[in-house]
């Protein structure tokens with residue numbers, strides 16, 4: 001499979017911070033992959049994802065989409081966001097419209113699609129994420145898991161080729177979690193790539209085909225999941241064995 005999204009030696013420090021969040025992070029993401037991005041709190045997973053659709057711009061290094069450097073112009077960013085969807089770690093950072101319907105419609109409307117096409121996409125995404133009965137609700141009056149599902153629906157309605165999901169599966173009930181993983185699988189079957197930043201080693205071992213581990217602002221390894229979990233030394237980088 002060809003490389004679709006490439007992070008090349010990224011450096012980034014948040015304004016006002018004196019420690020870099022990324023210091024030489026590199027990763028090549030191929031099409032059709034199921035990726036688990038692991039790493040301890042503060043390793044740089046969220047920061048890397050925020051570079052993936054141009055929300056953050058690296059101080060040094062380059063992000064490339066289908067071989068082309070990201071352009072941080074209005075048009076360039078719209079093009080990126082059509083292809084790269086990001087579900088934020090905290091849904092409150094993602095949801096800003098008054099109602100669920102408005103929130104899920106926002107992205108597709110911004111793409112300039114016809115109203116019929118927007119309606120079709122919103123209905124499909126809402127159905128997949130189990131939020132069809134919440135469309136009239138104000139977004140602030142939802143539970144945490146419901147907010148996550150609405151945020152995911154809004155991203156799915158963009159029909160991205162690359163879906164970056166930051167943690168979002170951890171607050172879901174077991175039924176919804178299973179449903180969300182089956183949504184991911186369906187996207188991958190269609191040729192999309194799903195990358196999940198997670199502390200869920202079970203998902204990394206059994207769902208992902210590729211495991212990426214970050215530490216202190218760098219990617220320290222990216223390898224087939226079977227290789228990481230089959231080698232005690234690499235396995236130890238993923239987290240404590242037998243941890244609760």
Ligand SMILES: Nc1ncnc2c1ncn2[C@@H]1O[C@H](COP(=O)(O)OP(=O)(O)OP(=O)(O)O)[C@@H](O)[C@H]1O
Pocket residue numbers: 014015017019020021039040041042043044045046047048089
């Ligand atoms: N808004 C911010 N302002 C300043 N520093 C930040 C901000 N967000 C993150 N950082 C810092 O950047 C570094 C990387 O953080 P990041 O959120 O990318 O880690 P993470 O791997 O996603 O961690 P977690 O598993 O806790 O979600 C950390 O040192 C963190 O303190």
Ligand SMILES: [Mg+2]
Pocket residue numbers: 045046047089166197
């Ligand atoms: Mg994070």
